[in-house]
Amino acid sequence: MPQGKPATVPDDGMTTRQRRNRPLLIVHTGDMKGKSTAAFGLALRAWNQGWPIGVFQFVKSAKWKVGEEAAFRALGRLHEQTGEGAAVDWHKMGEGWSWIQRGSEEDHARDALEGWQQIKRDLAAERYGCYVLDEFTYPMKWGWVDVSDVVDTLAHRPGHQHVIITGRQAAPALIEAADLVVEMTKVKHPMDAGQKGQRGIEW
């Protein structure tokens, strides 16, 4: 991303530096791969800045994202040992469950809501500099977490906390509230040619 000149300079009384350092709400949406991987790529930059990272995975099974999890846990340990980078906390909602294979919908809704309540507490406490709320669009889509509560909480979060939300079909109110929204769109996918997912690529 080259550094460009802003299209407009808002009349908001802020200096360029103040505006530049405003914490961002980022949404990665769309139907194609790259939403979560790009979020974790951003988190590498946060790690290098020394900003504590909180990952909250609203995942489907324990298999997903194991590559990122192993690498970030390693980076977190490295921080503990050497002080390099930043601390990393990796949370999985309802650790080990699968939305598809077991547990009632009520269990999943409760797990997701508990996860969001934890995120609210962490935001209020300014616990992390970078939050990855992975696949968090789904609990909102399914009505388990209230979109307006999310938007309102994020709009009033204190301090300097970047938040990245991933998942398909992001709610319009969330897109409206976000500073940066990327849509990952498909040009070509191996499944079109009969290829299935594979380790090291999908997880």
Next chain:
Amino acid sequence: MPQGKPATVPDDGMTTRQRRNRPLLIVHTGDMKGKSTAAFGLALRAWNQGWPIGVFQFVKSAKWKVGEEAAFRALGRLHEQTGEGAAVDWHKMGEGWSWIQRGSEEDHARDALEGWQQIKRDLAAERYGCYVLDEFTYPMKWGWVDVSDVVDTLAHRPGHQHVIITGRQAAPALIEAADLVVEMTKVKHPMDAGQKGQRGIEW
């Protein structure tokens, strides 16, 4: 990305497992952020699989991607010390130069071509399991590296080597040759609201 059923099963004589483990040529293109970050997110999965990673940055200045570089160098050192994950080699074409600020176009073209010749040697030697050719679309676009040489070399690369190429305006022949192509498209960008790039987000 949920595991889905392939739309078609090709009549290519391969088993599902063989087809599944075919190495991929992946292209991240489009005008929006997320192309490089998603490539580095994928490289985290490769690291966790124990596949040696070769990053080749066709970058504009020493400032870009410092977050990813620091994190991957740390992961590479961790591998050396503990055996966890995989080795990481981080190459910068024409280390330290800027395409914009100094050096003639001939110098840059030569640097880019030397980088590609190195990649060809590494592919022939099956040196890495995962290649990140960051912003490699530009040397092709500017005619410094021949697209048909890239496509032909990648089509005939031996062994199990995944290759991820990032950058805007990927050549049609490259898209045609790729297994997976994601386009990062803009829904909303902070520059629209007068905000400039910032550390921890852009680099």
